Amino acid sequence: MSASFDFESLASAPITLKTPLPGPIASERIAAGLGHQSPSLIHCYPLWVKRAAGCMVEDADGNVLLDCQAGVATTSTGHCHPSVAAAIAQQAQTLIHICGTDFHYPGYAELCNRLSRLAPGGTDDWQVFLTNSGTEGVEAAIKLARYHTKRQNIIAFRGAFHGRSLGSVTLTASKPKYKKGFGPLLPGVHHVDYAHCSECPIGRSFPSCGVACVTEGIERNLFHHTLPPEEVAAIVLEPVQGEGGYVVPPREFLVKLREICDQHGILLVYDEVQSGMGRTGKMFAAEHFGVVPDLIVLAKGIASGMPLGAMMARKKFMSWGAGSHGSTTGGNPVCIAAALATLDLLEGGLIENSATVGAHLKAKLQAGLNPEKGVLEIRGLGLMIGVEFATHALATKVAHACYERGLLVLECGRKSIRVSPPLVITREQADVAADLFIRTCEDAAAGRI
Ligand SMILES: Cc1ncc(COP(=O)(O)O)c(C=O)c1O
Numbered sequence: 133m134s135a136s137f138d139f140e141s142l143a144s145a146p147i148t149l150k151t152p153l154p155g156p157i158a159s160e161r162i163a164a165g166l167g168h169q170s171p172s173l174i175h176c177y178p179l180w181v182k183r184a185a186g187c188m189v190e191d192a193d194g195n196v197l198l199d200c201q202a203g204v205a206t207t208s209t210g211h212c213h214p215s216v217a218a219a220i221a222q223q224a225q226t227l228i229h230i231c232g233t234d235f236h237y238p239g240y241a242e243l244c245n246r247l248s249r250l251a252p253g254g255t256d257d258w259q260v261f262l263t264n265s266g267t268e269g270v271e272a273a274i275k276l277a278r279y280h281t282k283r284q285n286i287i288a289f290r291g292a293f294h295g296r297s298l299g300s301v302t303l304t305a306s307k308p309k310y311k312k313g314f315g316p317l318l319p320g321v322h323h324v325d326y327a328h329c330s331e332c333p334i335g336r337s338f339p340s341c342g343v344a345c346v347t348e349g350i351e352r353n354l355f356h357h358t359l360p361p362e363e364v365a366a367i368v369l370e371p372v373q374g375e376g377g378y379v380v381p382p383r384e385f386l387v388k389l390r391e392i393c394d395q396h397g398i399l400l401v402y403d404e405v406q407s408g409m410g411r412t413g414k415m416f417a418a419e420h421f422g423v424v425p426d427l428i429v430l431a432k433g434i435a436s437g438m439p440l441g442a443m444m445a446r447k448k449f450m451s452w453g454a455g456s457h458g459s460t461t462g463g464n465p466v467c468i469a470a471a472l473a474t475l476d477l478l479e480g481g482l483i484e485n486s487a488t489v490g491a492h493l494k495a496k497l498q499a500g501l502n503p504e505k506g507v508l509e510i511r512g513l514g515l516m517i518g519v520e521f522a523t524h525a526l527a528t529k530v531a532h533a534c535y536e537r538g539l540l541v542l543e544c545g546r547k548s549i550r551v552s553p554p555l556v557i558t559r560e561q562a563d564v565a566a567d568l569f570i571r572t573c574e575d576a577a578a579g580r581i
Contacts, residue, residue, distance in 0.1 A: 139214060143186030147538035147564065148196040154178040155193025176542065177535045184211030187557050189540070197535075200553040200565050201542045205374070205406050205516070208433030209477045210556035216436045216473045223469035230465070232262060233458035239468035246475060247444055252416050253424035259450040262463030263441035266405035266431030267295025270368070272443035272457060273427050274299045274318070277366035277399045280451050284319070285359060287350065287367045287398075289326040290333075291376030291545070294368065294403050303368055306375045306545075322359055324349040326373055327381035330509055330520070338382055346388040361396035366427070371417040374406035377545025378518025380511055386423035393426070399449060401427040405441070406516070409433030410478045410555050413487030413514025420513055433555075436474045440467035482555040490514035493551065493562040500570035506530075506577040517551040518544065519569075529576045530569075539568045 154162065158180040180192040187210060189199050199211070209216055223239075232240050244260035251258045261276075263269045278284060288294070288303040295301060296310060302318035304310050311317065325345045329338045336344050355361045367389055373379040393400040402425040407417035411433055414420060418428070426449050431441030440463070494510060494517050501507040501519070509520040521527040524547040531543050544550040553565065575581045 138183075139185045139212060142183065142188050142190060142196070143210070145188050145196045147198050147568075148194075149538050150195055151193045153191070153195060153536050153538075154180065155191065155195060157192040161192055177532075177540070179535070179540075186210040186213075187554050187561050195538070197538045197540055198553075198561060198565055198568075199540045200551050200557075201540045202552055202554045203437055204432070204542065205411055205550075205552040206432040207437045207554050208409050208411070209436045209474050209482060210554040211437075213436060213473075213477065213556070215477060216470050219469040219473035220438065220466055223466045227465045229461060231460055232463035233460070237465055239465055239472060240463050243442075243463075243468050243471055243475075246472070247430075247442060250415050250475075251428065251444065252418040255424075255446070257447045258428075258444045259447050260442050260444040261457060262468070263431070263443060263459060264439045264462050264464075264467075265295075265441050266403075266429065267297045267300045268459065268462065269405065269429035269431055269441040269443040270294045270300035270303065270403060271297055273366070273368065273401050273403075273429050273445075274303075275457060276427065276443065276445060276450065276452060277368075277401065279456065280449050281365040281397065281399060283363050283365040285364045286318075286321050287354070287359075287364060288321055288323055289369050289373075289376075290323050291326045291328060291373050291379065292323075292368075292370060292403075293373075293375035293406075294370075295405075322354060324354065326369070326376065326379065327385035328373070328377065328379045329382065330511075339384065343382070343384050343388045346385060346392065351392060361392070361398065364396065364398045366399040366401050367393055368401040368403060370403045370405075370407060371421060372407040372412060372513060372516060374516075374550075375544050377520065377548045378512050378516055378550050379545070380513055383421045383423070386421045390423050390425075399427055400425040401429070403429045405429055405431040409474070410483040410486050411514060411516045411552065412512075413483065413490050415478065415483060417513065417516075434474065435467050435470040438467040438470040440464070440471055478555070485557075486514040486555045489557055489559055489562050490517065492559055493517060493557075493566055496563065496566040497551075497569065500566065501573055504577065505570070505573045507573060512551075515551075515553055515555055515557065518548045519551065520545070520548045523547055526576055529581065530572050533572045533576060533581045534569060537568055537572060539565055539572075541569070
């Protein structure tokens with residue numbers, strides 16, 4: 133049996149449950165493997181994945197599940213896309229590593245040029261630093277913002293997730309467990325409210341509030357009382373919040389942030405680690421709002437699951453000199469080969485698929501769910517869809533029952549579930565996912581599970 137036959141047969145397989153989940157082989161392997169793994173790993177489901185293709189994953193017992201979380205919104209082109217796998221294999225036979233900080237090699241400049249051309253705003257004047265992960269990209273952004281502005285303070289948002297290394301975890305404000313026990317963290321980080329309008333923390337309603345989270349939260353409360361704006365290096369945010377609940381802010385929120393950044397010489401940094409690379413139905417979520425940042429951080433979907441990230445800045449802000457920042461394996465040739473193949477696929481139709489199948493899936497969920505089924509809101513862009521429940525317990529119950537029925541989704545925010553399948557998901561697979569999800573919500577709301 134050829135590798136491509138294996139791929140096709142799994143990628144087009146239906147959800148198939150041969151055993152209750154987890155099955156006996158998975159249970160045994162998981163139990164046997166836990167002893168020497170860091171207990172910090174969450175392991176939200178007892179799923180032991182043997183192989184995966186497209187949107188389908190097969191576990192150790194031969195059960196086949198539909199993946200609507202994509203390795204936390206990362207396998208943008210689907211699991212093991214043949215073009216990505218071939219690019220990785222070919223590059224691995226030619227050059228695996230030499231170090232992009234010190235040498236030149238095929239792919240590095242090509243990827244940087246391509247990202248600059250694709251960046252929002254159409255200026256094609258961006259420079260790119262490649263990393264191994266999202267958190268490293270955020271660290272690079274923090275460093276560049278401080279270096280360039282010669283200022284220390286950073287404004288970030290409640291609900292944000294920016295990573296788990298010490299700088300990025302300081303900006304992260306989605307759950308206290310990410311910070312507990314790790315202090316002291318980075319000084320000079322100030323958190324304010326994100327424009328999560330359906331849960332407005334100051335009880336206003338948009339648009340009559342006049343974007344009070346910016347005008348009152350930042351301009352009046354911070355700048356007039358505690359934090360001189362001329363000492364702020366950057367405002368860092370996810371243009372669509374991810375782990376915080378798949379929250380889409382109103383465009384005016386980003387417009388106002390851009391205005392105050394321009395007014396005070398502050399850099400506007402978009403963390404598009406989760407929202408970028410076609411996830412929202414456009415290459416960058418920024419394109420939905422038409423508000424161009426000064427720095428962008430990418431990772432996750434950029435290389436279909438190979439460890440790669442990018443911190444990119446308009447040329448005029450990339451003012452640091454040789455040696456001020458670097459990485460041994462960031463921008464590794466094999467990861468770059470995967471990224472270039474990924475970009476070909478994204479531009480070759482997957483962004484379009486994300487927009488159309490995403491709109492279809494969201495509409496189907498909106499039609500089938502309502503507060504009687506425990507669901508308060510369905511929101512999102514493209515294939516970045518959030519479903520908000522009445523309670524955290526209900527969200528947890530539905531997520532777990534979906535897994536037991538062969539559908540993989542993840543929780544996010546205080547009481548939401550994120551639906552973020554690979555961007556190759558078909559309309560038919562989206563229908564299967566929506567039907568199963570809706571049925572599970574009905575069962576949970578009626579107390580049948
Ligand atoms: C918006 C955002 N930024 C940064 C990160 C950190 O990325 P990584 O886990 O690759 O370090 C994540 C991870 O979930 C993320 O969602």
